[in-house]
Amino acid sequence: MTIQLTNVYLKRDGSPILKDINWNVEKGEHWVLFGLNGAGKTAILNLLNGYHFPSSGVVKVLGKEFGKVDLREHVRRKIGLVSSSLQEKLYKTDSAYEIVLSGAFTSIGLYDTPTDEMRQKAVSLLESLGALHYADRNYETLSQGEKQRVLIARALMNDPEILILDEPTNGLDFIAREKLLETIERIANTSKAPTLLYVTHHLEEILPIFKKTLLLKNGEVFAAGDTSEMISEGILSKFFELEVEVIWSYERPLLTKKKVLK
Numbered sequence: 001m002t003i004q005l006t007n008v009y010l011k012r013d014g015s016p017i018l019k020d021i022n023w024n025v026e027k028g029e030h031w032v033l034f035g036l037n038g039a040g041k042t043a044i045l046n047l048l049n050g051y052h053f054p055s056s057g058v059v060k061v062l063g064k065e066f067g068k069v070d071l072r073e074h075v076r077r078k079i080g081l082v083s084s085s086l087q088e089k090l091y092k093t094d095s096a097y098e099i100v101l102s103g104a105f106t107s108i109g110l111y112d113t114p115t116d117e118m119r120q121k122a123v124s125l126l127e128s129l130g131a132l133h134y135a136d137r138n139y140e141t142l143s144q145g146e147k148q149r150v151l152i153a154r155a156l157m158n159d160p161e162i163l164i165l166d167e168p169t170n171g172l173d174f175i176a177r178e179k180l181l182e183t184i185e186r187i188a189n190t191s192k193a194p195t196l197l198y199v200t201h202h203l204e205e206i207l208p209i210f211k212k213t214l215l216l217k218n219g220e221v222f223a224a225g226d227t228s229e230m231i232s233e234g235i236l237s238k239f240f241e242l243e244v245e246v247i248w249s250y251e252r253p254l255l256t257k258k259k260v261l262k
């Protein structure tokens with residue numbers, strides 16, 4: 001089992017953010033975490049990364065139980081994270097190459113001396129993500145799509161067992177989004193691919209590689225299971241409390257609000 005959350009509650013300032021979360025991710029599964037703004041998606045990711053401690057319940061990641069081991073030491077290095085909050089923390093004047101390289105130490109900024117092997121790896125990751133030609137540019141001068149590629153390369157520096165992508169297409173235009181999704185699909189199809197967790201509130205971003213979906217609503221698991229079952233008109237109409245239609249096109253779902261005819 002890669003991730004096991006059992007009866008997990010998370011409170012902040014006395015109010016519950018996550019309520020009775022039960023979620024199992026098995027090795028080799030790629031999951032979408034789908035929910036509206038404020039549903040608690042990032043809160044779940046912060047639990048997995050060890051940034052939040054559950055108020056009650058058990059969090060197990062890669063076989064280690066939270067509280068019994070120092071998760072940051074044992075687990076965080078094995079989790080690659082791509083998120084806008086990470087993007088904000090990085091030193092904007094570092095080059096793309098330095099930002100990728102610092103992923104080897106899971107540090108913000110580069111303090112330790114990288115080995116030749118690390119340097120080679122950073123270059124080859126930048127290359128495989130189509131980002132080598134802007135490796136020397138300052139991070140702050142990159143477009144949003146270029147920044148996301150750098151963050152993915154950084155996240156892959158430690159050959160993570162889990163790769164978390166928290167709304168990675170935020171701020172991307174259609175072409176940049178589709179190119180990024182292609183890259184994500186390619187990562188999933190490599191040998192020894194990490195388990196992917198893809199967080200989004202856009203249904204049309206759910207790629208066919210994501211066979212599993214968790215629907216999160218108001219801090220609770222609304223439903224979880226096979227994507228083909230979760231992304232259905234019946235379940236989603238209840239989820240949104242609105243009659244919706246789902247059309248599958250090129251193995252991806254498109255969502256529309258149904259017109260109510262009087």
Ligand SMILES: Nc1ncnc2c1ncn2[C@@H]1O[C@H](COP(=O)(O)OP(=O)(O)O)[C@@H](O)[C@H]1O
Nearest residue numbers: 012013017035036037038039040041042043044
């Ligand atoms: N540190 C915090 N203190 C209080 N409330 C928080 C804190 N972090 C998040 N929340 C609240 O928890 C809820 C879930 O947030 P979040 O996990 O960021 O949602 P999502 O990622 O699904 O948009 C939101 O209502 C948010 O306002």
Ligand SMILES: [Mg+2]
Nearest residue numbers: 041042043166
């Ligand atoms: Mg979020």
